[in-house]
Amino acid sequence: MTDQRQQLQAFLDGRWAWVRDEVRDTLRDPLFAPVFDISIDDHRARVLEQARRIAATRGPRLLFSKDVGGEQEVGAAITAFETQALGDLSLLVKGGVQWGLFGGAIQHLGTTEHHQRYLPDAISLDLLGCFAMTETGHGSDVQSIRTTATYDAETQEIVVHTPDDDARKDYIGNAARDGRLAVVFAQLRTDGGDYGVHAVLVPIRDDDGRPCAGVSIEDCGPKLGLNGVDNGRLAFNQVRVPRTALLDRYGSIAPDGAYTSPIENESRRFFTMLGNLVQGRISVSGAAVSASKVALTIAVKYALARRQFKAPGGNEEVVILDFLQHQRRLMPALASTYALHFAQEELIARAHEVFDGDSVTANADDELARRKLEALAAGIKATTTWHATHTIQTCREACGGAGYIAVNRLPQLKADTDVFTTFEGDNTVLLQLVAKTLLTRYQAEFGELDTLGTMRFVADQVMETVIERTAARNIVQRLIDAVPGRDEDGDLRDRGYQLSLFEWRERHVLDGLARRLRKGITEGGDAFDVFNSAQDHVLTAARAHVDRIVLDAFVAAIDRCDDPELTRLLDLICDLHVLSHLERDRAYFLEHTRLTPARAKAITAAVNTVCGELRPHAELLVDAFGIPDVVLAAPIALGDESARQAAKRDAAPAR
Numbered sequence: 118m119t120d121q122r123q124q125l126q127a128f129l130d131g132r133w134a135w136v137r138d139e140v141r142d143t144l145r146d147p148l149f150a151p152v153f154d155i156s157i158d159d160h161r162a163r164v165l166e167q168a169r170r171i172a173a174t175r176g177p178r179l180l181f182s183k184d185v186g187g188e189q190e191v192g193a194a195i196t197a198f199e200t201q202a203l204g205d206l207s208l209l210v211k212g213g214v215q216w217g218l219f220g221g222a223i224q225h226l227g228t229t230e231h232h233q234r235y236l237p238d239a240i241s242l243d244l245l246g247c248f249a250m251t252e253t254g255h256g257s258d259v260q261s262i263r264t265t266a267t268y269d270a271e272t273q274e275i276v277v278h279t280p281d282d283d284a285r286k287d288y289i290g291n292a293a294r295d296g297r298l299a300v301v302f303a304q305l306r307t308d309g310g311d312y313g314v315h316a317v318l319v320p321i322r323d324d325d326g327r328p329c330a331g332v333s334i335e336d337c338g339p340k341l342g343l344n345g346v347d348n349g350r351l352a353f354n355q356v357r358v359p360r361t362a363l364l365d366r367y368g369s370i371a372p373d374g375a376y377t378s379p380i381e382n383e384s385r386r387f388f389t390m391l392g393n394l395v396q397g398r399i400s401v402s403g404a405a406v407s408a409s410k411v412a413l414t415i416a417v418k419y420a421l422a423r424r425q426f427k428a429p430g431g432n433e434e435v436v437i438l439d440f441l442q443h444q445r446r447l448m449p450a451l452a453s454t455y456a457l458h459f460a461q462e463e464l465i466a467r468a469h470e471v472f473d474g475d476s477v478t479a480n481a482d483d484e485l486a487r488r489k490l491e492a493l494a495a496g497i498k499a500t501t502t503w504h505a506t507h508t509i510q511t512c513r514e515a516c517g518g519a520g521y522i523a524v525n526r527l528p529q530l531k532a533d534t535d536v537f538t539t540f541e542g543d544n545t546v547l548l549q550l551v552a553k554t555l556l557t558r559y560q561a562e563f564g565e566l567d568t569l570g571t572m573r574f575v576a577d578q579v580m581e582t583v584i585e586r587t588a589a590r591n592i593v594q595r596l597i598d599a600v601p602g603r604d605e606d607g608d609l610r611d612r613g614y615q616l617s618l619f620e621w622r623e624r625h626v627l628d629g630l631a632r633r634l635r636k637g638i639t640e641g642g643d644a645f646d647v648f649n650s651a652q653d654h655v656l657t658a659a660r661a662h663v664d665r666i667v668l669d670a671f672v673a674a675i676d677r678c679d680d681p682e683l684t685r686l687l688d689l690i691c692d693l694h695v696l697s698h699l700e701r702d703r704a705y706f707l708e709h710t711r712l713t714p715a716r717a718k719a720i721t722a723a724v725n726t727v728c729g730e731l732r733p734h735a736e737l738l739v740d741a742f743g744i745p746d747v748v749l750a751a752p753i754a755l756g757d758e759s760a761r762q763a764a765k766r767d768a769a770p771a772r
């Protein structure tokens with residue numbers, strides 16, 4: 118490894134470098150090598166075997182509290198998950214369901230008795246579980262799910278019931294084959310009252326793997342990707358579980374049926390419960406960044422080896438990465454992957470703060486911190502997963518026909534990551550959550566709406582605006598302050614100028630949105646209609662906010678780099694990230710006269726220039742992702758023949 122590669126990798130690996138190394142080592146085992154021509158049944162069996170191997174490592178324990186044998190290092194746990202995404206994504210998702218969702222729900226929504234009783238076996242994989250929230254009829258709108266959990270005081274049992282097919286639990290990971298116990302989200306009824314969505318533990322299979330009485334299980338069948346995960350449908354016919362099966366951190370039932378909760382307001386209680394499950398969203402976001410890194414590493418390595426067309430007068434064909442358009446396809450995607458890496462790193466650090474402490478759940482009770490984390494996670498997850506979908510497709514095309522061949526991994530990456538934009542929160546819905554949180558800044562101006570009780574579009578609780586600066590506050594302000602007053606004086610590659618454009622757009626879009634909503638309402642519009650008719654504006658506001666947050670994170674990362682050569686390189690990458698964004702969104706800046714036509718054209722020229730400047734560093738930039746060859750596996754990425762042979766050997770199924 119060259120010094121520079123080592124340094125850049127160490128910088129990217131960051132605070133939890135040790136866990137990244139541990140996971141890389143684990144993935145080097147041939148058991149984890151990608152396989153391509155395998156039946157769904159064999160794939161599921163293989164993924165379970167791999168998951169058992171992962172269970173024996175430190176990774177899953179990092180997520181859980183010490184009193185159940187965990188290590189309570191949430192940042193390291195999410196980083197481990199993210200690194201594991203360099204390998205087979207079915208295994209990743211299977212593990213995400215088991216430890217992140219099933220275990221995470223017990224950890225965060227349950228109390229000590231649940232933790233002690235279930236978590237040690239969940240960690241070791243002796244108890245396989247499901248997280249059953251989504252129903253056929255309701256996915257994004259979880260509050261409207263229709264499964265019921267009705268308390269029967271006479272028997273001191275909770276009766277879980279699926280009223281009709283629309284209320285079946287759908288797409289549930291681990292349900293079709295392996296799960297024994299499910300965390301089932303249902304409308305809780307007791308003592309004549311309806312208390313909204315709560316989670317109840319329901320056994321779905323006995324020790325021999327047969328469905329429990331009253332539980333029907335269907336297999337969702339083949340999917341576009343992730344076929345190593347056994348997704349299924351669950352329905353419950355008056356299934357009785359003991360009163361203690363209720364995960365009762367946020368609401369409990371006394372033996373006589375009396376309901377109590379530390380959070381009075383039903384809607385607030387619901388959002389608090391969901392907010393505690395945010396780690397899954399952050400993990401998927403990290404997985405999207407890792408998958409983008411894998412695809413880019415394959416495409417860049419191929420682009421450095423592949424030659425097409427002789428230049429006139431030349432003897433050799435041209436390396437395809439020397440074509441400007443090829444650079445334009447891969448280098449901006451690479452630059453934005455760096456930007457999102459740093460944004461994700463900051464997101465993980467925030468999650469670590471919120472969920473670490475004397476107990477895993479201690480600081481999560483700080484509602485403000487949790488809500489800020491939720492909004493940040495929603496925005497970053499939407500951005501990283503869309504970025505992955507776009508980048509992987511670009512990489513596939515950039516590898517020509519070779520990119521379409523399964524052994525080169527890109528087809529599977531495409532198929533497996535596609536759903537990242539949907540699960541753990543549909544991206545469009547998540548961006549609306551971001552915008553709603555931002556709009557709380559304007560809540561005073563919407564005061565009248567509150568009295569109408571129709572403020573569904575502004576979050577329930579007042580919180581400080583998340584537009585506040587993150588770690589980069591001082592640095593960013595200093596850079597912006599140093600910019601000359603007039604736009605036409607700004608150097609396109611001056612960081613302060615770039616920041617000021619991103620920041621101006623964020624404020625301008627949000628101010629305009631707030632004015633538009635207020636006008637609609639003061640003119641007597643129905644709150645839902647007013648919000649709905651501004652939905653495009655809402656999404657633009659959220660995107661502008663996330664773009665600014667991501668840039669801030671990049672700027673903060675560059676600021677903490679103390680190696681001058683590395684700093685220059687990171688600066689160059691950041692320039693390309695910003696300039697390609699400005700090029701993409703130049704219509705907006707032109708429409709709002711923040712860019713003249715001449716400057717807009719200059720941005721395109723600047724993108725070309727920076728692509729050329731970064732071209733000599735392309736291999737270094739992907740090597741620094743630290744993806745071991747056996748994990749990368751794609752022959753087109755592995756250069757010489759011996760490496761190809763090694764990859765073939767390693768890619769052979771272990772059994």
Ligand SMILES: Cc1cc2nc3c(=O)[nH]c(=O)nc-3n(C[C@H](O)[C@H](O)[C@H](O)COP(=O)(O)OP(=O)(O)OC[C@H]3O[C@@H](n4cnc5c(N)ncnc54)[C@H](O)[C@@H]3O)c2cc1C
Pocket residue numbers: 214248249250251253254255256257258287288289290340343348536539540541542543544545546
């Ligand atoms: C492979 C896979 C695994 C899964 N695993 C699990 C699991 O283990 N446990 C679990 O509980 N769930 C799981 N899910 C379910 C997943 O979380 C849901 O699919 C997701 O939340 C979206 O819900 P939906 O499919 O009902 O889509 P819908 O909510 O019906 O959305 C459909 C479309 O409508 C749009 N839309 C919805 N509301 C709005 C709005 N207000 N404004 C504008 N557009 C809107 C969305 O953007 C989307 O494009 C899984 C899904 C898949 C595909």
